[in-house]
Amino acid sequence: MKKTVITILMLLVSVCAYAEIKIGALLALSGPISNLGKPGQEIIDGVIAEANKTNMLGEKITVVSYDTQSLPDRAQTYAKKLIAKDRVNVIVGPNGTGEALSVLGEAMSSKTPMMAFAGGTSVVMPVRPYIFKSPQTTTTAIEKAFNYLKKKGITKIAVAADATGFGQDGLDQINKYSKGFTITGIEKFNATDNDVTTQMSKLLSAKPQAVVIWTVGRAGAIAAKSLRALDPNILMVQSHGIADNSYLKLAGAAAENTIMPSVKLTVASSIPASDPQKKAIDLFVKKYGKLIDETSVHASYAYDGINIVLAALKKAKAEKIPLQQAMEKITNFVGVTGVYNMSKSDHCGLDLSSMVIVKVKDGKFVLEEM
Structure with missing residues (x-):
């Protein structure tokens, strides 16, 4: 019983009382899907810079990034490094389904929450306690x-x-x-x-x-x-x-x-003003439109993913709960990709209305x- 209590306390401390918040990023900065990873890195850096500028979480946020080269085995290698050496609090990425699947075991065994940017249903189905994703499922x-x-x-x-x-x-x-x-x-x-x-x-x-x-x-x-x-x-x-x-x-x-x-x-310009995502989409286009035109609209997954992680980190600290639980409590989060409603049984949180x-x-x- 005593050991169980100590374990729970250590877990709560790890997500609620950071000396420094470290986010690990696994991104395809080279290889066949680098058109997703490169703009994703720029977007993540921009979002984190703004969060630090406004002192969003009350502590400095650091991003540690590695290039998966669009390869599953490389993603797995760097996931191990992020967890064991860099000791990150959460992982964002990878971009590809194969890459994400290769990392699941590392995230699960170390109990490190992960927000993947991959499209495959198999990343979050069946539901795994620490694995989430920002794109719609297949x-x-x-x-x-x-x-x-x-x-x-x-x-x-x-x-x-x-x-x-x-x-x-x-x-x-x-x-x-x-x-x-x-x-x-x-x-x-x-x-x-x-x-x-x-x-x-x-x-x-x-x-x-x-x-x-x-x-x-x-x-x-x-x-x-x-x-x-x-x-x-x-x-x-x-x-x-x-x-x-x-x-x-x-x-x-x-x-x-x-x-x-x-x-x-x-088709941002054709989305009606009544759509709940319209404002978020227009703001994203205003800020990152040129970057997206030159790379990929799917880089928006990184934008939504990192913002959901930040919202969950804030909730975890405020409610003194583990980050994984905080991520499951993200609801009515209006993103560029869709309106997210996470839960214990849904670690993607998007429905048909997002497409x-x-x-x-x-x-x-x-x-x-x-």
Whole structure:
């Protein structure tokens, strides 16, 4: 009993009476998803500088960052370093689903809260005590896309997914939530492939009404070009990870008429004033719009994630509770990505209302459906 009491007291002291608050950041500053990590670093540095300037938490906040190089094994190595050597209070990042999954064990075994910036449902499902994330889950994105397809009378779909953690998480969720659809074919490809014509040809041979592609980054553009070369008119649905300006640049004309679930930031000017996120989105665009245009709208996950962590740190100190519990008590937090309502059973806190359906028209993203 005595040992239990001492352990609890030590945990409370560790999160409520910092001499210095140390936040560890695992960011893809190089590698294929560096367009997420680099702006994420700039955003985190800006947010923390402002928090220190206003003495938000009453103590100095320090950020210790490492470049995961977009690699899961590198993310795991640096997670161990952040925990054992740097002794951080909380970890933010990594950016990729595969990276985040590789870090779960380290965060859980050390009881270090982590706010991931990765999209995969598997990062927070099943719910793990110390693991949270700021982007919508793959499940939410798929549900949004599938609701749209059903309204359009689509019943037969083909699926192409990359072999990364994100792609396979998407495939798992598509299979799980495909009720009402006939999946005419499934093909996998490597995110580094320069052509996926063979896979797309096989999918088209089964005569689907739409092809759903689940990947991120450059691979989405390669897949689009391969598909459009074979069939310029088939309905193409991409993942929420493709709703980014880089897709428009890399895919060019092949991106035209692509449908995808997306954060509202992608079509910020079309979001009505009545939307609860409108003010937060407009303020973010005013401050970071140029940076986002040059990199990725998905860097907004870092903005929301770090701000949620700061709010939780403040709550932990005020209520004298562990940070992990404080994060579960974050509700009605209006972010750029969505309105967050965390709980013990939901460590993402975003629902369908945080997403829209967008379409590529004349080389630009336009709002298709709220």
